[in-house]
Amino acid sequence: MAKLHIRPDVVKGHINPEIQGHFSEHLGRCIYEGLYVGENSPIPNTNGMRNDVVEALKEIHIPVLRWPGGCFADEYHWKDGIGPKENRKKMINTHWGGVVEDNSFGTHEFMELCRQLGCKTYINGNVGSGTVQEMSEWVEYMTFDGVSPMADLRAKNGHEKPWKVDYFGVGNENWGCGGNMLPEQYGMMYRRYQTYVRNYNNAAPVAKIACGSNVDDYEWTEKVLETTNRRMPKEAHGAMDGLSLHYYTHPGGWENKGSATDFTETEWYETMKRTYYMEELVTRHGAIMDKYDPEKKVGMIVDEWGCWFDVEPGTNPGFLYQQNTMRDALVAGINLNIFNKHCDRVKMANIAQMVNVLQSVILTDGERMIKTPTWFVFYLYQAHQDAELLDSTLETAMVGPEGHQAPNMTESVSMGKDGKMHITLTNESVSEDYPIDVILDSGKAAAVEGMILTGEMHEHNTFDNPEQVKCTSFDDVKLADDGLKLTLPKCSVLHLTVTVK
Ligand code: AHR
Numbered sequence: 001m002a003k004l005h006i007r008p009d010v011v012k013g014h015i016n017p018e019i020q021g022h023f024s025e026h027l028g029r030c031i032y033e034g035l036y037v038g039e040n041s042p043i044p045n046t047n048g049m050r051n052d053v054v055e056a057l058k059e060i061h062i063p064v065l066r067w068p069g070g071c072f073a074d075e076y077h078w079k080d081g082i083g084p085k086e087n088r089k090k091m092i093n094t095h096w097g098g099v100v101e102d103n104s105f106g107t108h109e110f111m112e113l114c115r116q117l118g119c120k121t122y123i124n125g126n127v128g129s130g131t132v133q134e135m136s137e138w139v140e141y142m143t144f145d146g147v148s149p150m151a152d153l154r155a156k157n158g159h160e161k162p163w164k165v166d167y168f169g170v171g172n173e174n175w176g177c178g179g180n181m182l183p184e185q186y187g188m189m190y191r192r193y194q195t196y197v198r199n200y201n202n203a204a205p206v207a208k209i210a211c212g213s214n215v216d217d218y219e220w221t222e223k224v225l226e227t228t229n230r231r232m233p234k235e236a237h238g239a240m241d242g243l244s245l246h247y248y249t250h251p252g253g254w255e256n257k258g259s260a261t262d263f264t265e266t267e268w269y270e271t272m273k274r275t276y277y278m279e280e281l282v283t284r285h286g287a288i289m290d291k292y293d294p295e296k297k298v299g300m301i302v303d304e305w306g307c308w309f310d311v312e313p314g315t316n317p318g319f320l321y322q323q324n325t326m327r328d329a330l331v332a333g334i335n336l337n338i339f340n341k342h343c344d345r346v347k348m349a350n351i352a353q354m355v356n357v358l359q360s361v362i363l364t365d366g367e368r369m370i371k372t373p374t375w376f377v378f379y380l381y382q383a384h385q386d387a388e389l390l391d392s393t394l395e396t397a398m399v400g401p402e403g404h405q406a407p408n409m410t411e412s413v414s415m416g417k418d419g420k421m422h423i424t425l426t427n428e429s430v431s432e433d434y435p436i437d438v439i440l441d442s443g444k445a446a447a448v449e450g451m452i453l454t455g456e457m458h459e460h461n462t463f464d465n466p467e468q469v470k471c472t473s474f475d476d477v478k479l480a481d482d483g484l485k486l487t488l489p490k491c492s493v494l495h496l497t498v499t500v501k
Contacts, residue, residue, distance in 0.1 A: 002395045002434055006413050006483070007441045008421065008500055010391035012341075015414055016299075017063035017385035018120065018348035019339045020378060023304060025070035026105075027096040027357050028319030034355030034364050035113060036105045043367045047112050048105075052369045053355060053362055054116050060361065060378040063385060064120040064166065066303055066350045067110050071095045071177035073169070074128030078138045081106020082157050095177065097318030107142065111163045120166035122303075122350070127171030127186075127193055127211075128179035136196035139168065144200045162201070167348070169209045169303070170194050173246065175220055178211065183220045186211060187227025194239050207241035209301050213285060215247050221285050225292045237293050242301040242347060245285055248308040248358075249275040249331055260309035260322040261458060265430060268327055268457050269400030271307070272428045275331045276406045278305070278338050286345045299347025302339065306351045306359030306374075307331050320357045324372035325460040326469065326491055328359050329453055332377040333410070333426040333493035336384070340412035340424075343389050363463075370466045376453045379471060380495040383422040387414035390421070394436075399429045409434060409488065421498040427488045430457050438484035440500065445484050447499040450474030454492035 024030055037043045037050055044051045068076050072095055080089040081103040088103040114121045123142070125135045140150035145162045154162070170193050172178045174186045181189065190210050199205045210228065213220040221243070228238030250257040251271040258267055282300065289298060307328050308320075315321045332351070339346045351374070355362045361375035392413040399408035410426045427434060438445075452474040459469050474494060477486035488494060 002436045004394045004438045007391040008443045012389045012391050013344040015340050015343045015384050015387050016347050021064040021348050021350040022354040023066040023350040023352045024354045026068050026072045029356040030353050031105050049113050061382050062117050062119045064122050066122040073124040073172045074126050074178040097316045122167035124169035124172050132196050139197050164204050165206045167207045171211045174211045183223035184227050187224045209242040210240040212244040221288045229292050237297050242299040244301045244303045246304040250308045257309045269404040272406035282342045300345045302349040304352045326455050326457050329373035329377050332374045336381050337410040337412040365463050368463045370461045373469045376471050377493050383416045384414045387416040389414050421500050423496040425494045427492045429490050434488045436486050440483040443500040445479050445498050446501040449497045450477050452494045454489045
């Protein structure tokens with residue numbers, strides 16, 4: 001019997017809703033077809049955005065959306081995507097599939113999508129192939145309220161009032177596709193570019209995100225922070241509000257990522273092991289950030305994470321389209337638990353990517369749409385948004401064949417805005433159910449409700465069988481004198497809502 005100890009009186013931090021953020025790139029069928037079909041499409045839409053997809057995303061309360069990339073961001077020239085659509089430049093999307101990008105989805109369309117979703121905006125600027133002036137003017141175009149060349153241009157293009165840009169990324173993966181820079185070089189570029197990312201409205205400041213490391217490149221984190229903090233007042237924190245981190249989970253490594261749906265038990269456990277590596281990455285990059293920012297004013301922004309498998313057979317290799325099984329659900333549940341437990345440092349995370357690419361929550365095929373197992377995990381976890389993280393410890397063991405082992409369970413616990421305690425648990429074992437004693441150090445569990453996502457490890461939804469995997473209510477939990485008693489089924493993600501008296 002494993003024990004889960006919870007101290008309801010000990011608040012460890014605030015869980016930013018942005019931890020459940022998303023990412024949309026001009027990549028494959030994410031923007032075009034997945035989110036945006038244009039006003040004249042036979043697919044029901046509002047101002048070009050698919051109604052079915054927007055509705056499904058609203059159900060999981062998307063807190064923030066990152067756009068336009070990814071690698072696309074450092075080749076994107078925002079002025080190509082404004083003004084009358086028939087005049088917008090066409091270009092080749094060299095990174096992703098070599099297809100024609102007609103720029104019909106640009107700044108105005110992104111802001112309209114976020115308005116419909118009711119989410120915050122995270123724009124990623126171009127450092128790799130763009131100028132300081134171009135970046136500066138984009139910020140002016142979006143946020144300046146008054147008379148200026150860019151504000152006038154925005155009004156001419158039909159939007160009199162400025163928008164709110166909540167987050168602005170100064171480049172993406174500048175160690176790679178964003179310019180192949182050295183950390184000191186990027187640190188210098190960051191200092192210069194960010195200077196002109198102006199805050200035109202002090203009541204609605206733009207939070208600046210610097211490009212952080214790829215996986216375990218601790219030298220990048222150290223040197224970027226060293227460079228950006230040099231000869232800066234301490235309280236400026238390197239002139240940044242956030243530093244990103246990218247880490248994808250692929251069971252066979254970069255060269256041989258493996259199939260999204262056809263995998264062995266060993267590959268299952270290897271995936272769990274590799275995804276759990278996020279815990280170490282957050283801890284170690286966090287320790288470097290602590291040296292420069294002990295007060296934790298700069299957020300760690302894990303703005304690309306999730307499973308990256310081989311593309312579905314027969315699809316464009318540059319479109320990165322993959323299916324999504326119960327394995328993805330576990331990966332999502334584990335990572336969201338890790339982010340919650342590090343919420344003192346992790347302030348945002350954006351799963352890649354929202355629709356039709358990598359670990360998506362939605363897949364579309366023409367006018368059809370399905371919710372993936374990952375969508376259901378976000379559905380289960382949404383009660384953690386804006387909640388207070390509570391102190392909790394779960395007794396775990398390692399599971400899986402020698403060399404491919406991962407912790408058998410993960411958890412996080414919060415006190416929600418609804419005044420209830422929310423417990424999320426994952427069971428990584430494909431063969432064992434685990435009985436758990438939940439022990440509350442104070443208070444008493446007066447009522448409990450559960451929702452679970454569980455199934456055989458390969459199970460997934462298809463356009464012909466869209467509800468193979470879905471949440472159901474969970475009854476195998478009982479109130480006890482000191483807390484709760486439950487059995488966590490194999491291969492599952494569980495959310496318990498507990499009334500504590
Ligand atoms: O998400 C796909 C790509 O992965 C992004 O464009 C890039 O930032 C990362 O390498």
